[in-house]
Amino acid sequence: MKKSSDDRQVIAPFHSHAHDHGQCVVDAIAAAETCCAKDGLSFTPLRRQVLELIWSSHGPIGAYDLLEKLRASRRNAAPPTVYRALDFLMENGLIHRIESLNAYVGCGDPERHHGAQFLICRDCQCVAELDDDEIGKAVTRRAKALGFSIHQQTVEVVGQCADCAARL
Template sequence: MSQTAAHRHSHHDHGHDAGAFVDAVASACELRGLRLTPLRLRVLELIAAESKPVKAYDLLDRLKDEHSGAAPPTVYRALDFLLENRFIHKLESINAFVGCHHPNEVHQVPFLICDVCANAVEVCDERVSKLLNEQARERGFRPRAQTLEMHGVCANCREAADRKSPAS
């Protein structure tokens, strides 16, 4: 297998299907006996509707438009539930939340975060987390959580910048 074919084979990108994601989480809650309250569901729907990571205060603003009584503690409790059950990921470096592409699996994935457009791509390649876990074990370290975030500029933003400033 050529290097390019191996690269294509080792990862895959995900389309953005908010409805399917929300349905998958609802099914997972039912299977696991978890309570997906109306507020938890609404926060999940708001995160799913975004094509980019969303900050808690943006979620709160949207909820206040719908429910004047929405307060930070209620949003954070809903986010805590969704995080604890691994339905969403928190990107610590930008303090924002994204839906998980595999809400029925326990997994650890790295994210590629564009510093220009703020898009975040979940890299679904288990070799990365396997390598990090092996390195931790070799050092006697017992990991509790793993979120690897790589910052840079995505292909779309690089292409846009190249179009604006032609090579001299």
């Protein structure tokens, strides 16, 4: 896919439900393998499976929905099973938590530590992950002016994506 200046900082753009999502999942797992290997983290079968399920869901997914899917192959999975995997994946930048949805999405660029902004479509529930320098810098500048040192930024924008605007 050719990049235009407008999507240069778009990590995970909005994409149609028609694209080859299976490939997205495969690529994401491969990237996670690489990350974990590099950092000496143990990417266990459980963690891998949870990450696959998150990517497979094609959008933010809640912990309990995840649990239900997980139970297809692990009959006795319990909430901690899922939450521990989620904690691991978040700590290591493989997924993000969308606070306003109590849900989780795969990170489109796990190998790079980055700020993130999410555009969340309230109609189709799809999420675009951005890493917009301008936004990040504006936040940093203002925080600095107030003597505030940033630990973590969460930018969540709820609205309607282009596809839904056209479709509805």
